Amino acid sequence: MNFFIKKLIIVIPTLYIAWTVVFVTLNIIPGDPVNLMLGGRPASEEVRENVRKNLGLDKPVAERYVSFLINATKGDLGKSYLTRQPVTKMIKENMMPTIQLSIGGLIFGVFFGVFFGIIAGTKPNSMRDTFAMVIALCGISLPSFWIGMMLIFIFGTTLGWVPIVGEGFVSLILPSISVGLFFAGGMARLTRSSLVDVLNQDYIRTAKSKGLSTYNIILKHSLRNAMIPPVTLLGIQFGLLITGAVITEEVFARPGLGQLLLQAILAKDIPLVQALVVYMTAVYIFLNLIVDFTYGIIDPRIRLERKSA
Amino acid sequence: MNRNKIILKRFLLNKGSAIGGIFLIVIIIGAVFAPVIAPYNWNAVDTGPRLSPPSLSYLFGTDIHGRDVFSRIVYGARYSLSVGVISVLFGIIAGSTFGITIAYIGGRVDIIGSRIIDVMFGFPSFLLSLLVVAIIGVGLWNVVFAVGLASIPHFARIIRSAALQVKEQPYIEAGINLGFGNLRIMFGHILPNIFPIIIVIATMDLGGAIISIASLSFLGLGAQPPEPEWGAMLSSGREYMRYAPWTMIYPGLFLFLTVMSVNLLGDRLSQALDARQSINRGKA
Numbered sequence: 001m002n003f004f005i006k007k008l009i010i011v012i013p014t015l016y017i018a019w020t021v022v023f024v025t026l027n028i029i030p031g032d033p034v035n036l037m038l039g040g041r042p043a044s045e046e047v048r049e050n051v052r053k054n055l056g057l058d059k060p061v062a063e064r065y066v067s068f069l070i071n072a073t074k075g076d077l078g079k080s081y082l083t084r085q086p087v088t089k090m091i092k093e094n095m096m097p098t099i100q101l102s103i104g105g106l107i108f109g110v111f112f113g114v115f116f117g118i119i120a121g122t123k124p125n126s127m128r129d130t131f132a133m134v135i136a137l138c139g140i141s142l143p144s145f146w147i148g149m150m151l152i153f154i155f156g157t158t159l160g161w162v163p164i165v166g167e168g169f170v171s172l173i174l175p176s177i178s179v180g181l182f183f184a185g186g187m188a189r190l191t192r193s194s195l196v197d198v199l200n201q202d203y204i205r206t207a208k209s210k211g212l213s214t215y216n217i218i219l220k221h222s223l224r225n226a227m228i229p230p231v232t233l234l235g236i237q238f239g240l241l242i243t244g245a246v247i248t249e250e251v252f253a254r255p256g257l258g259q260l261l262l263q264a265i266l267a268k269d270i271p272l273v274q275a276l277v278v279y280m281t282a283v284y285i286f287l288n289l290i291v292d293f294t295y296g297i298i299d300p301r302i303r304l305e306r307k308s309a
Numbered sequence: 310m311n312r313n314k315i316i317l318k319r320f321l322l323n324k325g326s327a328i329g330g331i332f333l334i335v336i337i338i339g340a341v342f343a344p345v346i347a348p349y350n351w352n353a354v355d356t357g358p359r360l361s362p363p364s365l366s367y368l369f370g371t372d373i374h375g376r377d378v379f380s381r382i383v384y385g386a387r388y389s390l391s392v393g394v395i396s397v398l399f400g401i402i403a404g405s406t407f408g409i410t411i412a413y414i415g416g417r418v419d420i421i422g423s424r425i426i427d428v429m430f431g432f433p434s435f436l437l438s439l440l441v442v443a444i445i446g447v448g449l450w451n452v453v454f455a456v457g458l459a460s461i462p463h464f465a466r467i468i469r470s471a472a473l474q475v476k477e478q479p480y481i482e483a484g485i486n487l488g489f490g491n492l493r494i495m496f497g498h499i500l501p502n503i504f505p506i507i508i509v510i511a512t513m514d515l516g517g518a519i520i521s522i523a524s525l526s527f528l529g530l531g532a533q534p535p536e537p538e539w540g541a542m543l544s545s546g547r548e549y550m551r552y553a554p555w556t557m558i559y560p561g562l563f564l565f566l567t568v569m570s571v572n573l574l575g576d577r578l579s580q581a582l583d584a585r586q587s588i589n590r591g592k593a
Binding site: 014015017018019022025026028137138140141142143144145146149150152153156212238239240242245246247250251261262265266268273277281284285 | 420427428431432434435438439440442443444447511516520523524527528529530543546550553554557558561564565568569572573576
């Protein structure tokens with residue numbers, strides 16, 4: 001069977017089970033959502049019953065579950081308990097800042113990760129290898145919320161180089177660094193070890209003995225072969241961008257999906273939490289799918305293997 | 310045994326593991342002897358002027374309530390390191406049990422078990438932790454549980470594949486033929502043989518667990534004030550960043566250095582393990 005179709009078929013049960021888990025777990029949360037809707041105001045049994053009906057909570061769980069699944073595939077995920085707005089609308093409104101932040105973090109992470117990986121991997125066990133790897137170690141060890149605050153403190157408050165709040169490209173720089181740093185560290189370490197492996201291969205020796213320049217060997221012969229493990233990491237680390245969104249948006253007081261999720265959790269706004277988790281898992285699984293497909297583009301051997309399989 | 314000694318020696322003599330190890334020992338000593346080392350009680354308010362900068366009597370300054378930041382960091386070491394260890398222990402015990410069991414039984418159990426792991430991987434782990442906190446509520450121990458739970462699929466996957474390899478070894482077959490019980494084979498024979506791998510992945514995950522727990526505390530979901538957990542300290546220090554940056558700089562610095570030491574140890578341990586494997590293959 002075609003590799004792509006096979007992969008796509010696996011996605012559907014995974015999403016289905018993930019959404020079921022979300023529904024089940026969120027519906028066993030203790031506490032009556034009706035109290036939340038009423039905001040603690042005392043109300044007669046009649047009013048409570050009305051609210052319950054409005055929220056659809058008077059129906060049995062099984063029925064709610066089925067309609068949740070059907071509506072979810074249609075893109076209707078219910079209304080927020082707190083704002084009474086459709087949650088999909090709330091997600092749409094908060095999506096752009098998070099996408100910008102994720103792309104910013106990704107660009108920072110990939111660029112510096114691959115850069116330091118090349119610096120270290122092309123001359124293993126040298127001074128510059130140690131230097132680059134110490135930086136990478138710092139990258140994976142720095143708590144993103146702390147480095148976010150430090151960046152604000154150093155470049156925003158003390159030096160005044162970058163505006164702390166506001167919109168536009170410049171205000172995206174510091175948040176992107178704090179999202180992308182961990183990513184960059186992991187990327188650098190993996191690129192290094194992968195590159196060291198590749199540079200010991202026979203075809204690199206052949207390329208060297210043909211008299212090709214170092215530049216040519218590294219960029220054209222090694223890097224492409226060395227990029228498979230880092231690209232896999234890219235897929236796994238998409239989850240980090242969600243982490244980054246929640247924490248970095250909080251630190252930099254940026255609007256976005258992370259802020260929305262955090263507020264929804266703190267307020268126990270179940271439909272909103274449910275919708276955000278459904279949405280984020282779908283994006284996460286979908287992005288991993290794209291990564292799976294890119295292997296074939298990077299490495300023709302994998303493409304051929306898939307065809308023959 | 311001799312080989313293991315060589316590896317242990319290599320590990321101990323390594324510069325990286327020495328630096329990481331020494332720093333961690335300092336932190337552990339600090340945590341254990343906190344009442345002796347800390348000049349003030351961690352929760353004593355108005356020990357000095359509020360938000361006073363670092364000085365000889367207040368090494369890292371004081372916070373908004375006039376509490377000594379250094380004392381709070383020393384006591385906070387008790388939280389940050391131990392909650393990380395507990396959450397990793399929880400994750401690794403559950404993950405090992407699950408991974409070894411499905412690998413040993415094999416067949417359909419293995420297929421279904423692996424599918425469950427795959428589905429859990431569908432959730433980014435931080436999102437999973439957040440979801441768990443949303444269900445069981447806010448609090449330090451809930452966060453520890455949530456982070457541990459979210460790490461299970463990762464541990465289970467690695468340990469399953471390691472157990473699968475060990476399962477094929479002749480001594481396991483011998484055990485089966487000798488009539489050993491399944492539990493005895495799983496936990497008396499397979500487990501000890503993959504133990505080095507378990508130690509390495511647990512150490513490598515510890516740094517991440519410490520950061521996750523601190524992050525959740527920072528978001529207000531974990532440790533609650535006035536507890537001197539470093540993440541929670543950063544959360545309150547953040548408000549006074551402009552006037553009293555020391556309330557934000559030092560707790561984070563200690564968090565960072567602790568995580569870096571743990572990561573250093575994890576790196577060197579995994580290198581030592583690789584070295585052991587190559588010695589076994591007669592390479593190094």
